[in-house]
Amino acid sequence: MFNYEDPSYVQAFIQSALREDVGDGDHTSLSTVPADAKGTAELKVKDRGILAGVELSRAIFKEVDPSLQVQVFIQDGTWIEPGQVVLEVSGSPQSILKAERLVLNCMQRMSGIATYTRSLVNILEGTRAKLLDTRKTTPNFRLAEKWACKIGGAVNHRYGLFDMILIKDNHVDFAGGIKQALDKAFSYNKTLEKPLAIEIEVRNETELDEVMAIGGIQRIMLDNFTPDRLRDAIRKINGRFTTEASGGINEKTLRAYGETGVDYISVGALTHQVKSLDLSLKAK
Numbered sequence: 001m002f003n004y005e006d007p008s009y010v011q012a013f014i015q016s017a018l019r020e021d022v023g024d025g026d027h028t029s030l031s032t033v034p035a036d037a038k039g040t041a042e043l044k045v046k047d048r049g050i051l052a053g054v055e056l057s058r059a060i061f062k063e064v065d066p067s068l069q070v071q072v073f074i075q076d077g078t079w080i081e082p083g084q085v086v087l088e089v090s091g092s093p094q095s096i097l098k099a100e101r102l103v104l105n106c107m108q109r110m111s112g113i114a115t116y117t118r119s120l121v122n123i124l125e126g127t128r129a130k131l132l133d134t135r136k137t138t139p140n141f142r143l144a145e146k147w148a149c150k151i152g153g154a155v156n157h158r159y160g161l162f163d164m165i166l167i168k169d170n171h172v173d174f175a176g177g178i179k180q181a182l183d184k185a186f187s188y189n190k191t192l193e194k195p196l197a198i199e200i201e202v203r204n205e206t207e208l209d210e211v212m213a214i215g216g217i218q219r220i221m222l223d224n225f226t227p228d229r230l231r232d233a234i235r236k237i238n239g240r241f242t243t244e245a246s247g248g249i250n251e252k253t254l255r256a257y258g259e260t261g262v263d264y265i266s267v268g269a270l271t272h273q274v275k276s277l278d279l280s281l282k283a284k
Contacts, residue, residue, distance in 0.1 A: 049115030053107035065095035117152025127258035
């Protein structure tokens, strides 16, 4: 499973983002701010929600200039209000300005995701269901978006195509059917040094019956089932497999799905339909 604390992943992400933004230099700062100047800036809150991206911002400042000093006042996962100061960064203003936009872009987006995620987690409180994120993420920004989901209280689904076998409807159709897809997956898994968990999506009760008759998988994704149909399917599965509900589930329908007894509910909107929180970085 992907590890947010692995510095190689985080550093590669930051370096790629800095290449995109800085190019051959921040010429505005280089031309207006003395190279030997010293200064301090505060990251201020202008919105309400769950804070996310603090640890990533630390890594960004360090990558831009290891001599920058960062003092954090509010940690990831905390509810924030306008007027609060999240952190203070001191050192070369040229370095602070070089890091500014990347820090804000990441933290604003991550905080928006964490805030929406937490609101859905709260809706599920008291049920056994856990909220899952998806691969419906912004290209080259998945690291930050899934990190934010985790901070908001969700469980990360697979990070990418490499850490699970997840057989969806298109795989089934291209393979020629459920049995053919599963047979191929079982054979493929035997060739791996470390076999992967297998999950398969079913679109109706007939497909569910076929999957249960074959077995050998770890999780069944029940796609676009109504809460009533999902409840019946959960009873039929009776704990033999881990279960996941998916397909257009939102804050209005989430509780009904959570009360069916399903283990996981995946919601793509966690990362593709979110408003960023307003934050700013201002010279002190």
